[in-house]
Amino acid sequence: MKNQISISVVEDMDEVRQKVKRIIDESEEFICLSTYSNAEKALEELPDLKPDIVLMDINLPGMSGIECIKEIKKKCPQIQFMMFTIYENSEQVYEALAAGATGYLLKKTAPEEILDALKELYEGGAPMSTHIARKVVSFFQKENKSHPENSELSKREKQVLELLSKGFLYKEISDQLFISTGTVRQHIHKIYEKLHVQNRTEAINKFYGR
């Protein structure tokens, strides 16, 4: 089964973790490589295991999910992280995305939909709420002012972001821009990657006082 997508789960709630593992294992496309109830253990093993996707809870005992993403992304940038969160509007979701996550999954999502979301992510799609879109816009605006040369968002990406920040749905955006929702998702995925890169350079710039 070499085509299977490998998943690792970091979640401190036992019921949730076990359920998600079961769902993944029952599917044909995905395989659950490992599960962790805390970030420290995950940080220790994940760089060696190198799963395709890590489903990461934010609120963990001890090290937070966001810190964990930062550390692992440094070593293995190819690993994709999907935040597993109860609340879409949480400030922490944006922080996690800025730290390197490329999507998020709400916990209220029905178990059977989790697999769809994982597949979407693996294929390059990503969810983005209007709040996160607004934050991303303001981040790139700020970035644009201090480092105009780093304005890496394409015109299309900007259009997608703008519509998202106004509360438009993916379907609406695809209609308005005459593109498929898959393309919209790919744009959003790219935006997340750029946000991550930009966020990291900003951190480095701050560190070196450039």
Place this chain on the structure above:
Amino acid sequence: MRNKNYTNPNTLFYRYAILIAFFLLNFFTANCQQRLKDSLTSLIRNAPENKEKILVYLDYGKSLAASNPDSAEIFYEKAKELAERLNDLKGMSKYLSYQINLFNQKAQFEEGLTAAQKDVAIAQQSKDPKILIEAYNDVANEYEYLADYQQASEYYIKSLKLATDAGNLEMQSKIDDNLASVFLWLKDDSLAYNYSTKAFGIAQQRHDTVTMGNCLLNTGVAEIHQKKYKDALSHFIQSEKIGYRIPDMSLVADALSDEGLVYYTIHNLGAANEKYRQELDLSQKFNLPYEQLYALFQMAVIEKEKKDFRHAEQYASRAIAIGEELNTPAELMEMYDTMSVIKQKLGKPVEALLFKNKYVDINDSITNAQIQTNIHHLNIQFRSAQKDKKIAEQNLSIEKNKAAIEKKNMLLFIFLGSIIALIAILILSIRNYRHKQKLHQQSLLTLQKQHELETLKEKMQAREEERNRIGSEMHDDIGSALTTILYLSHELKTKSKDSDPTIAYKISSTATGIVDKMNEIIWSMNRQYDTLDDLVAYTRQHAVEFLQNHSLKYDFHAPDSIPDIHISGEQRRNIYLVIKESLHNIVKHSDASEVNISFQINKGLQACIHDNGKGFQIQNQRRFGNGLKNMQQRMESIGGSFEIENNNGTTIKLYCPLHEIQTAETV
């Protein structure tokens, strides 16, 4: 200007007119001179009879004194008569001093002494210290000329005391010089030298060249006696120059004589003779008998030394003739002695004996006087030393007094100074204290303000923290619990087929609903979303999602750019919930197929939700009256309004006031 008090313009005119006329006399021919003289005498005659005229007589007389002593005496007499008539003591005194000069010129020292003594009496009457100083000095002068050095020095010292008391430097220097001359006669060279240099110092200080010249002579003579010939000669030459400059020919003659004396003493007879010849010429030309006598006698002595007794006899006899006329015993005695030797050398023993006898006669009288003088000299020395000491003591006591006063003043100054300093310190410290107090108060005030601000901040922070705490508790604990319930209900739904799946479904949907609600609460509590822009976007997202899920057509309209206006969480939540409720109602009750949602922003926020359904029925009001009431309450609680109306369906209008419309920031 001792006569200033008596001066009036009229007499001043006369006085100057006469003086100018006399001055002109010297520059015109004899003919002119006679005419001028006549007009001058007429001028004098016509001058008013007053004190001023006495001075006119005296000045005119004095101007004649050198060339014509007799004429001078006539004018002096006229001055004297007028002074007696007007009972003018000052005029009288002045007349006497002029007369004394005239007597001295004629070597009439006895008469001079009488006049000087008379002057003293007048001076004492006038109570003018300056006149008395001069009078005493004149008396001393006469005694000196008469070789009574004891009396001379006594009067000099009387005069000197008065001059010192009066601070009269002019007279001090003159008297010092005179004393020097007395001490020279008494052969006390060092004392003479001291007095003369002291006198010279004062005179130089006063730029009094006449006295300076005289002082130099005495200094020089003292130096000869001290064998400091070079110094002596240079002082005499200096004096001679001063004499020409003043001009005072008698001073020049004296200087020449003294220069001769220096050469004679060092046995340079040729040079000495030359100087005496010059003195003789000068004294003959300017009618100075005493100098003439001295020059002739010295020339005789030099010829005698050179063994030219014939010439020596000539000079000596001329000198003796003058000496006998002037009656100067000291000089005569020496001249007789010298003449006796000369006559002997010339082989004239009888004449030699005659002169020898004359010499012995005078010598007897002089030796007695000499012994007396010596005794007196010692006495005088003692007394003058005492006087000096007294003066010094007086000066010392004055200095002491001055010092005491200065000390007192100093103490007073220190006292006053310290009081002022104390006051200044006091004022400064009070000011400083006040300033500090002010600062203290200010800082206290700012501290208070800061404190207030801090407490406010703390309060706000506490509120914020409380909010965050509630948020995170809901987020973490409640959220996790809900998630667990959610997952368990899913289990139930799928696995337990024997039990009622609807119960599991209810649990599941309730849990989902709670999670949604929590999401909304978190959204409304997060300050980051406190903008109108965000409210519109959030509402749009969820409204559209909801309408799409229920397959309703929709149109959402909002301004392209929404001003950056702050809107509180409470406002956001209520507006959002009212819109959500409206949409739920539309889905449940309206049978509508299309919904229009539009936002307008003017002075407040207006939202309009319109559906094309069957409209709002009165009879339905009771059915969902509570819902409407609730919506209205929500809008009113945030100071807004809620309207519902039938308009080809149902139209709900919401209004919420906005406080901080910043149109300037509108993009």
